[in-house]
């Protein structure tokens with residue numbers, strides 16, 4: 001079947017959309033909310049719903065609805081003011097996962113992205129398999145669920161992610177495009193909004209299939225010079241590329257070992273060096289990080305990343321190392337005999353450190369011998385937290 005496809009039909013585009021993202025993060029942080037109607041949004045008199053949990057949607061509450069109306073529809077819901085910083089943290093975790101699958105990630109918002117995984121197919125098998133793995137990683141690493149649409153272009157992938165929410169996975173077969181699109185209402189075409197839809201309806205065009213079969217000369221009085229564009233979309237044709245926007249600012253450090261390494265102390269020493277390097281760069285740029293990421297690759301080139309948010313932004317070596325070590329050790333518990341080919345750690349969710357207590361970077365001594373000495377000191381002292389004092393000790397060396 002694949003042999004009959006054009007090059008553009010061989011692309012593999014994934015659209016990932018987190019399910020009721022803000023509300024789901026609130027439920028994650030307060031388990032008593034799980035399954036309850038939860039509405040996140042502006043709580044003032046002119047507030048608007050940002051996200052409603054699926055339990056709240058059953059009452060007819062949806063995003064962009066005035067909060068007053070939501071309260072009338074569902075008085076028993078939990079109404080919560082958005083915590084954007086927390087959502088950004090969780091978003092950074094999710095996007096870190098995306099970038100394990102492909103560098104071609106185009107974020108549309110905190111909870112939504114296109115991924116071009118065409119070049120990753122060999123590594124992960126079928127598009128469906130990648131979709132399943134992305135969902136599984138998101139669930140496993142962040143505790144959240146996502147809906148995934150897979151197709152050979154962005155338009156179809158985005159529609160696909162939306163039709164089986166929540167926790168959906170829908171693949172559009174290039175040969176089933178018309179069957180998939182034709183029954184959909186024209187409002188599903190990007191750009192056909194409240195103004196245009198009634199005019200098309202007046203022409204008897206209610207579905208994408210009807211628009212697809214309508215002569216361009218009939219469409220032109222309504223759709224103007226965009227008529228051809230809409231008809232191409234109605235045919236499932238969309239050649240736009242996934243355009244990776246600049247990734248979330250992040251700083252990382254990783255090492256591929258000359259020979260695969262299985263010794264825990266040596267691995268921890270490496271992690272310690274990396275925490276040192278990453279935190280020093282953070283301090284030099286007067287940044288703090290909210291999420292720590294550890295990356296581990298085994299000799300079979302199987303790569304896992306583990307990430308977790310800190311309770312508060314930090315650029316302290318000790319804090320970052322402690323989190324990286326915790327992430328590593330959790331993985332290591334179940335992989336004690338696995339040799340490691342590559343080990344890395346990094347941070348995301350960066351923000352200005354301001355002029356607070358954390359701003360110590362410009363006074364750090366970068367003498368590497370001293371650092372390595374201290375790394376091994378701390379290892380010898382069996383990883384006691386109090387012993388890992390690099391930043392503090394080095395700080396005193398230079399006026």
Ligand SMILES: [Mg+2]
Pocket residue numbers: 017018019020021111112
């Ligand atoms: Mg969403």
